[in-house]
Amino acid sequence: MSMLWDSIFIFALFFGLFGIQHSILASIPVKKKLKKFLGNKIAFYRAVYILISLITFGLFYYLAPKPDIIIYSLPYPFDLIVLGLQAVSLVLLLWVASFIDVKEFLGLSQIKRYFKGEYSDDALDEVSEFRIEGPYKFVRHPIYLFSILFLILRASMDLFYFDATIAMIVYFFVGAYYEEKKLVETFGEKYIEYQKTTPMIFPRILRRKK
Numbered sequence: 001m002s003m004l005w006d007s008i009f010i011f012a013l014f015f016g017l018f019g020i021q022h023s024i025l026a027s028i029p030v031k032k033k034l035k036k037f038l039g040n041k042i043a044f045y046r047a048v049y050i051l052i053s054l055i056t057f058g059l060f061y062y063l064a065p066k067p068d069i070i071i072y073s074l075p076y077p078f079d080l081i082v083l084g085l086q087a088v089s090l091v092l093l094l095w096v097a098s099f100i101d102v103k104e105f106l107g108l109s110q111i112k113r114y115f116k117g118e119y120s121d122d123a124l125d126e127v128s129e130f131r132i133e134g135p136y137k138f139v140r141h142p143i144y145l146f147s148i149l150f151l152i153l154r155a156s157m158d159l160f161y162f163d164a165t166i167a168m169i170v171y172f173f174v175g176a177y178y179e180e181k182k183l184v185e186t187f188g189e190k191y192i193e194y195q196k197t198t199p200m201i202f203p204r205i206l207r208r209k210k
Contacts, residue, residue: 007065008163014060015167016162021056023175025049028182031124038121045113045125069159079155086153092135093146099134130187132194138203140194141179144172144200176200 024030026049035042074082103109104126113119135142151165180200183191 001096005138007067011064011160012065012167015164015171018056018060018168019174021180021195025052027178028124028185035121040119040121041112042125043110043119044107046105046110049125050106064160066160068125071157071159071162073156082153082155086150086155089146089149089153093143093150096135096142096146099131101129128183128186130183130190130194132183134199135139135140136198138198140198140200141172141176144176145203148172148201172186173202 031042031045034045038045071078100107103112107125110119110126135145141143148169151168154161154165180191180195184195
């Protein structure tokens with residue numbers, strides 16, 4: 001039992017450290033300080049940030065303890081039903097991605113603009129566009145919603161995956177909180193009004209009658 005709790009503690013510590021560095025590097029104050037040194041070379045920051053995140057997450061996954069403990073394994077046909085629902089959540093994730101400028105998200109468009117001499121460092125590391133379309137009509141962070149569904153719709157669950165799922169869900173909510181601050185700073189009153197009418201992650205199934 002002691003080994004079990006030790007593994008959970010180490011996992012939480014690793015993921016916490018990953019989340020902290022991920023959030024700090026994504027913050028506007030850090031980007032503004034880097035802009036003073038980098039100028040329009042901050043165009044490369046987004047791509048470097050993504051690369052650092054992938055490397056640190058890979059290290060976390062490699063070093064984190066993985067106890068061989070199965071929490072549950074669904075029998076047939078329930079396993080197929082859950083897998084089918086997981087596939088639906090993946091399709092919905094791809095649907096959300098169709099409303100995102102993937103090249104801008106990965107930092108590729110920024111680098112292209114830099115080499116064409118068209119990059120403005122006023123945008124820091126990305127150009128943000130405020131649009132309320134598709135899934136964004138129902139929730140402000142549909143990527144987090146469908147990612148959560150994809151993670152929890154699991155036909156079998158071991159302890160490592162369970163810990164990772166809980167940690168990711170917590171991070172989604174914490175990340176959404178700080179992301180909202182950046183969006184309010186960027187878009188101002190328009191985003192504040194959007195917050196008032198649209199839930200953050202989970203859609204409203206039933207609306208209260210006034």
